[in-house]
Amino acid sequence: MPQSNLSLPRRRFLAAGATALLGLGVSAGPVAARARSLPTPESEVDAGPMVMALTFDDGPSPQYTPQVLDILRGHDVRATFFVCGDNVRTYPDVIRRIIAEGHVLGNHTWSHPHLDDLSAADVRDQIERTQDVVTEISGRTPVLFRAPYGDFADAALVVCADLGLRPISWSVDPTDWANPGADVIVDRVLAGAATGAIVLNHDGTEGGDDDPAPGSGGDRSQTVAALRSYLPQLIDDGYTFTTPDAQE
Numbered sequence: 001m002p003q004s005n006l007s008l009p010r011r012r013f014l015a016a017g018a019t020a021l022l023g024l025g026v027s028a029g030p031v032a033a034r035a036r037s038l039p040t041p042e043s044e045v046d047a048g049p050m051v052m053a054l055t056f057d058d059g060p061s062p063q064y065t066p067q068v069l070d071i072l073r074g075h076d077v078r079a080t081f082f083v084c085g086d087n088v089r090t091y092p093d094v095i096r097r098i099i100a101e102g103h104v105l106g107n108h109t110w111s112h113p114h115l116d117d118l119s120a121a122d123v124r125d126q127i128e129r130t131q132d133v134v135t136e137i138s139g140r141t142p143v144l145f146r147a148p149y150g151d152f153a154d155a156a157l158v159v160c161a162d163l164g165l166r167p168i169s170w171s172v173d174p175t176d177w178a179n180p181g182a183d184v185i186v187d188r189v190l191a192g193a194a195t196g197a198i199v200l201n202h203d204g205t206e207g208g209d210d211d212p213a214p215g216s217g218g219d220r221s222q223t224v225a226a227l228r229s230y231l232p233q234l235i236d237d238g239y240t241f242t243t244p245d246a247q248e
């Protein structure tokens, strides 16, 4: 949903990093120890030259996720799906297909709130409930987390540290949720393609019912059409694809 632009998540990284640095500068104590241990959101993968990562957020969707999976399967490419627990519970069969086809599931909270607006207890509940339902349905416990809207609140990073979750951001945001046109999404992804790039896409519409992305109406057909176009182009250019869980 509104993943406004590149500057927002980068500012967030700086904020998180600054918190960690402040922790280092403070003399010993539980607060300093906690600040030091907060993980920093990762916006790139490190898997060698011409390797990048595709990520799909807000699903699973019974309508669009299978179309994305068909395209990925057609090119033998693995991707990461940052799913919302509420959707996982509603569409377990889609989750099982994602796993059966070798993809990776990440935690994208239960109901896609702005984490900055929640209490620490509610942030923890959003993340832990999603860990539980994904584990129950897929048999895999997520090791990756992405905050809705890129709002990596400190309270979320604390939970990440506690649960062994690595916060994952992105480096390429084609703003597909705003439906700028499939050709525009293609151009933005191809322009951002680079070694280590993490591409943000949206296969799901979580928040779409009560918090629709402006103008999107929860329609992800442009995301699907764009993937169908840019994926073979990236492969022709020599790119291969990894998932962030494969990195240290």
Ligand SMILES: [Zn+2]
Residues within 6 Å of the ligand: 001, 057, 058, 108, 112, 147, 148, 149
């Ligand atoms: Zn999202």
